Amino acid sequence: ETGVTQSPTHLIKTRGQQVTLRCSSQSGHNTVSWYQQALGQGPQFIFQYYREEENGRGNFPPRFSGLQFPNYSSELNVNALELDDSALYLCASSLLVEKEQYFGPGTRLTVT
Amino acid sequence: QKEVEQNSGPLSVPEGAIASLNCTYSDRGSQSFFWYRQYSGKSPELIMFIYSNGDKEDGRFTAQLNKASQYVSLLIRDSQPSDSATYLCAVTGANNLFFGTGTRLTVIP
Numbered sequence: 001e002t003g004v005t006q007s008p009t010h011l012i013k014t015r016g017q018q019v020t021l022r023c024s025s026q027s028g029h030n031t032v033s034w035y036q037q038a039l040g041q042g043p044q045f046i047f048q049y050y051r052e053e054e055n056g057r058g059n060f061p062p063r064f065s066g067l068q069f070p071n072y073s074s075e076l077n078v079n080a081l082e083l084d085d086s087a088l089y090l091c092a093s094s095l096l097v098e099k100e101q102y103f104g105p106g107t108r109l110t111v112t
Numbered sequence: 113q114k115e116v117e118q119n120s121g122p123l124s125v126p127e128g129a130i131a132s133l134n135c136t137y138s139d140r141g142s143q144s145f146f147w148y149r150q151y152s153g154k155s156p157e158l159i160m161f162i163y164s165n166g167d168k169e170d171g172r173f174t175a176q177l178n179k180a181s182q183y184v185s186l187l188i189r190d191s192q193p194s195d196s197a198t199y200l201c202a203v204t205g206a207n208n209l210f211f212g213t214g215t216r217l218t219v220i221p
Contacts, residue, residue: 002157033209042116042200042211043156056207090155098144098204103155 002026004093004104012110013081021076021107023091031055031097032074034066035090037106043090049074050097078109086111115139116203118212126220131188133215135201138182144204145177147186149197150214156200160186191219 003026013019025032031050035043045058049068063079072093078085088108092101117136125131133147144163148156160175162168162184168175174187184203188195198214 035211040213042202042213045208045210048207058208088155092209097207100144100146100158100161101209102158103148106155 002093002102002104004091004102006089006091006104006107008107009105010108010110012112015081015083015111017081018077018079019081019109021078021089021091021109022073023076023093023104024073025091025093026102029093029095029102030072031094031101032068032072033092033094033101034074034076035092036060036085037088037090039087046076048097055097081111083111085109115205115210116201116212118199118201118215120213121216122218123215124218124220125191127191127193129191129219131191131195131217131219133186133188133199133201133217135184135186135203135212136182137184137201137203137210139203139205139210140179140182142203142205145175145184146202146209147173147175147184148200148202148211149195150200151197188217191217193219193221195219 005024033048034046037043047057094101147160150156162175176185201212
């Protein structure tokens with residue numbers, strides 16, 4: 001157990017809908033990163049938050065957005081869902097930006 | 113060229129043997145290197161990290177880093193069936209962590 005939690009565990013949405021995924025970081029960690037993992041692929045970096053500010057972003061469209069709260073928990077929001085958004089969404093927390101990241105259990109999103 | 117490349121495998125080794133997993137990366141500025149283990153249907157689990165050239169040992173695992181060759185490897189000694197999983201290599205970039213596609217390892221009893 002890493003101490004990183006995510007909710008919900010599974011989610012089924014319809015194309016065009018919006019979804020919010022949540023993550024609580026490990027105690028003492030101020031950096032949260034979000035990843036999308038498609039079947040058979042490595043995780044793809046979506047964005048990172050450090051002390052409530054976006055600190056880096058991968059090659060994802062603006063309909064992927066996020067927030068980090070003062071307690072360092074975080075949300076990932078995806079608007080206008082597409083079928084290709086079906087994936088495992090992973091949250092990882094770390095003590096510092098360049099240091100080792102610990103993953104939560106993930107949220108499995110299915111878009112139909 | 114992908115940022116991080118791994119042989120997708122599958123790699124099969126007999127129980128008790130040494131498993132050798134390899135990874136190359138493209139960004140010479142990368143400073144931090146990680147190996148994660150991922151069981152089917154689960155999230156990645158950090159098993160090793162290395163920041164300096166050379167070897168780092170932790171139990172049955174040894175990570176090796178060669179920045180000049182842009183190469184990082186993971187050795188698993190005395191492989192066990194429970195080591196059967198996908199192993200992901202990850203390398204830091206600019207406020208980013210790049211993952212390879214993973215190498216699937218099977219340890220045969």
